[in-house]
Amino acid sequence: MRNAPETADIVIVGAGASSAAMAWRLSGKGLKIVVLERGDWVDQHRSPSLRPDWELALQSEYHANPNIRRAPADYPVNEVDTPIKPAIFNAVGGGTIRWGAHFPRQHPSDFRVRSLDGVAVDWPLTYDDLVPYYDLNDRMMGVSGLAGDPANPDRAVRPNPPLPMCPATRALAGGFDELGWHWWPSDAAILSVDDANGRSACNSCGPCGLGCPRYARASVDVTYWRSAITAGIELRTGHVVRKLEMGKVGQVNLVRYINSNGHEGTISSQVVVVACNGLGSARLLLASGDGDRDGDGIANASGLVGRNLMLHPTAIVTGVFKEQLKSYRGPFASALYSQEFYESDRERGFVRGFQLQALRGQGPLSTALGGYMRRLPWGTGHHSRFVREFGRTVSLTVTCDDLPESENRVTLEPGNRDRWDMAIPRMYYRLGENTKRMIAFGIDRAREALEAAGARDVVVNPLARQAGFHMLGTARMGLDPKSSVVDADCRCHTVDNLMIIDGSVFPTASAVNPTPTIQAIALRAADRLLARLGMPQERAA
Amino acid sequence: MTTRDPLLASFLGHLLPGDHNGWPTASTLHLARRFREHVTRTPDGTSALALILDHLGDGFMKRAPDDANALLLKFEEEAPDEFERLVVAAYSVYYTDPGVLAAVERLTGYEARPPQPLGHELEPFDEALLANVRRREPFWRRINDILPSDRE
Numbered sequence: 001m002r003n004a005p006e007t008a009d010i011v012i013v014g015a016g017a018s019s020a021a022m023a024w025r026l027s028g029k030g031l032k033i034v035v036l037e038r039g040d041w042v043d044q045h046r047s048p049s050l051r052p053d054w055e056l057a058l059q060s061e062y063h064a065n066p067n068i069r070r071a072p073a074d075y076p077v078n079e080v081d082t083p084i085k086p087a088i089f090n091a092v093g094g095g096t097i098r099w100g101a102h103f104p105r106q107h108p109s110d111f112r113v114r115s116l117d118g119v120a121v122d123w124p125l126t127y128d129d130l131v132p133y134y135d136l137n138d139r140m141m142g143v144s145g146l147a148g149d150p151a152n153p154d155r156a157v158r159p160n161p162p163l164p165m166c167p168a169t170r171a172l173a174g175g176f177d178e179l180g181w182h183w184w185p186s187d188a189a190i191l192s193v194d195d196a197n198g199r200s201a202c203n204s205c206g207p208c209g210l211g212c213p214r215y216a217r218a219s220v221d222v223t224y225w226r227s228a229i230t231a232g233i234e235l236r237t238g239h240v241v242r243k244l245e246m247g248k249v250g251q252v253n254l255v256r257y258i259n260s261n262g263h264e265g266t267i268s269s270q271v272v273v274v275a276c277n278g279l280g281s282a283r284l285l286l287a288s289g290d291g292d293r294d295g296d297g298i299a300n301a302s303g304l305v306g307r308n309l310m311l312h313p314t315a316i317v318t319g320v321f322k323e324q325l326k327s328y329r330g331p332f333a334s335a336l337y338s339q340e341f342y343e344s345d346r347e348r349g350f351v352r353g354f355q356l357q358a359l360r361g362q363g364p365l366s367t368a369l370g371g372y373m374r375r376l377p378w379g380t381g382h383h384s385r386f387v388r389e390f391g392r393t394v395s396l397t398v399t400c401d402d403l404p405e406s407e408n409r410v411t412l413e414p415g416n417r418d419r420w421d422m423a424i425p426r427m428y429y430r431l432g433e434n435t436k437r438m439i440a441f442g443i444d445r446a447r448e449a450l451e452a453a454g455a456r457d458v459v460v461n462p463l464a465r466q467a468g469f470h471m472l473g474t475a476r477m478g479l480d481p482k483s484s485v486v487d488a489d490c491r492c493h494t495v496d497n498l499m500i501i502d503g504s505v506f507p508t509a510s511a512v513n514p515t516p517t518i519q520a521i522a523l524r525a526a527d528r529l530l531a532r533l534g535m536p537q538e539r540a541a
Numbered sequence: 542m543t544t545r546d547p548l549l550a551s552f553l554g555h556l557l558p559g560d561h562n563g564w565p566t567a568s569t570l571h572l573a574r575r576f577r578e579h580v581t582r583t584p585d586g587t588s589a590l591a592l593i594l595d596h597l598g599d600g601f602m603k604r605a606p607d608d609a610n611a612l613l614l615k616f617e618e619e620a621p622d623e624f625e626r627l628v629v630a631a632y633s634v635y636y637t638d639p640g641v642l643a644a645v646e647r648l649t650g651y652e653a654r655p656p657q658p659l660g661h662e663l664e665p666f667d668e669a670l671l672a673n674v675r676r677r678e679p680f681w682r683r684i685n686d687i688l689p690s691d692r693e
């Protein structure tokens with residue numbers, strides 16, 4: 001006789017940025033909510049940034065590419081057919097353990113791409129639908145910044161004042177001013193002042209991506225998860241979900257997992273929420289279904305699960321200055337941005353637009369290895385080149401809106417399995433023609449800005465490769481079940497107790513870092529779920 | 542130490558020779574040992590190491606500097622991926638060595654200590670910097686009441 005499976009009201013798979021926001025919003029209502037996360041907790045009080053060899057960690061245990069990092073919780077990804085390699089982190093906190101915490105919002109026009117620009121699709125949501133959730137999320141994450149940016153709709157006073165500038169970013173701002181171009185200090189999920197919950201203000205150490213022992217840089221393990229767990233959410237680490245099994249009535253019946261002791265278990269849940277990011281969620285859905293091994297995929301009547309992968313192709317343009325700017329001081333990715341070229345202007349030869357985001361300089365080893373530029377030469381010229389570049393650089397990303405293309409996708413390799421006996425995912429991605437024109441135009445503008453700022457050399461990396469940070473689009477939302485996987489509330493059209501809440505649901509990519517929007521969507525989806533369950537909701541704003 | 546460490550030290554010394562401004566050379570046995578340990582922990586590092594040792598041969602240490610560099614350039618051309626792995630490993634051990642970091646401090650003003658817990662002082666944000674951009678009218682596109690299109 002088989003044991004009856006454990007039961008829950010809601011199971012959430014993954015404990016990253018989206019999951020944390022949703023779980024917190026659902027907590028304290030008397031629901032039994034179990035979160036299954038393949039990774040473990042990361043002790044940020046023991047961040048490598050406290051060690052003399054901290055820069056080695058960026059090449060190894062903190063490398064963003066799971067194929068290089070190869071940590072116990074990582075799964076391999078076939079990346080042969082994509083020039084942009086996967087960048088994820090499998091742990092409680094997901095990508096926010098490793099991220100730069102740049103925290104911009106999408107523009108209203110990003111939600112009406114088809115109607116305004118005649119390409120791709122519209123979102124079934126508007127900017128206004130998300131504003132209360134953007135605001136709530138800003139407070140939960142502890143955002144620093146400044147309202148009043150003319151490139152964006154006005155927004156509430158930021159929870160904390162903006163982070164400091166440094167000589168390098170001041171020079172850059174001067175360059176934008178000289179050209180008459182827009183720039184604005186970034187909204188950053190990094191505290192500029194101490195908060196009341198034991199998080200300290202940023203001390204400008206630089207490598208936010210190594211975790212933050214001060215908890216100044218937000219990651220959801222220190223923001224949402226603390227409160228969610230206090231309010232009764234059960235988060236189980238070391239639990240790899242291998243499969244979602246369908247029952248007889250067109251609903252997910254069982255969540256099948258294997259834990260770090262090798263124990264295989266199942267949970268039967270009223271609602272199942274998938275939050276494994278644009279790569280991991282597509283993989284899990286494609287591997288699910290009936291039967292013992294791989295199914296045929298679930299929630300996939302549209303055939304769109306895994307398709308329309310968008311990765312924000314990014315060029316990095318670096319200015320080398322004559323002066324020693326000590327540009328390695330300050331959060332590496334959260335300083336300022338320009339959205340001068342964000343909105344469509346067909347005269348530029350492409351539709352949609354891009355964001356220029358400032359990146360500060362790097363430590364000695366990263367500089368020698370090329371940082372955002374090229375590796376320094378070996379031999380007699382090495383040391384003088386190092387002195388010429390170290391601390392004297394500031395870069396601009398050209399972060400491009402990425403149009404959905406059906407051929408860009410995540411698939412499974414059934415014959416190639418990981419140590420949890422799951423088929424490994426394969427990424428297939430090519431840059432579209434529109435993007436190629438946009439990136440070329442953006443590189444020229446970034447060069448102009450850096451020259452206006454006073455750079456004596458400008459070095460172009462035309463496509464950042466280890467930069468698949470933003471995995472979007474692989475289970476998109478929409479009104480029509482034939483052309484989308486979930487509805488505006490993140491509920492699968494064809495499996496009504498299944499939700500997908502991460503960046504997979506983005507119909508289009510916009511040109512900004514996605515996490516504020518991912519989390520706002522997850523918070524809103526939580527409220528819509530509570531309404532469906534007849535549970536009380538709190539006001540978002 | 543292994544018997545090949547002197548050869549490795551010589552190889553490292555050609556990659557990172559040091560100079561009269563105070564940059565240390567990488568050709569010390571202590572770095573050779575760290576290099577060997579480091580490179581064999583990296584993907585495909587062990588085979589790259591075996592390949593270079595084979596290519597250089599014991600005679601490498603006796604070669605004149607130009608001659609030795611020519612041999613390295615030839616290897617770089619013939620086995621670019623393996624050579625790159627070795628260079629990355631060499632830079633990795635060099636730029637995390639306390640002696641080298643002390644030189645970085647002396648020569649550039651960098652503080653040779655981990656980023657935390659001390660961090661750095663930066664001046665608070667000065668809103669006067671925004672004087673120009675604040676004069677801009679809002680320039681984001683309004684969507685008014687456009688309902689979502691279901692076209693593709």
Ligand SMILES: Cc1cc2nc3c(=O)[nH]c(=O)nc-3n(C[C@H](O)[C@H](O)[C@H](O)COP(=O)(O)OP(=O)(O)OC[C@H]3O[C@@H](n4cnc5c(N)ncnc54)[C@H](O)[C@@H]3O)c2cc1C
Nearest residue numbers: 014016017018038090094095099100101102241502513515
């Ligand atoms: C280096 C780097 C820098 C970044 N910088 C920024 C930035 O500055 N601004 C910004 O907005 N975004 C940034 N991002 C992106 C940001 O981290 C992601 O957008 C965000 O984390 C996505 O949230 P998510 O919930 O969709 O997925 P994730 O945060 O990736 O969480 C998914 C979770 O699911 C777990 N999981 C996967 N499969 C399974 C399974 N089968 N069973 C159980 N658990 C599973 C994973 O372990 C992971 O914890 C960056 C990312 C990286 C890697």
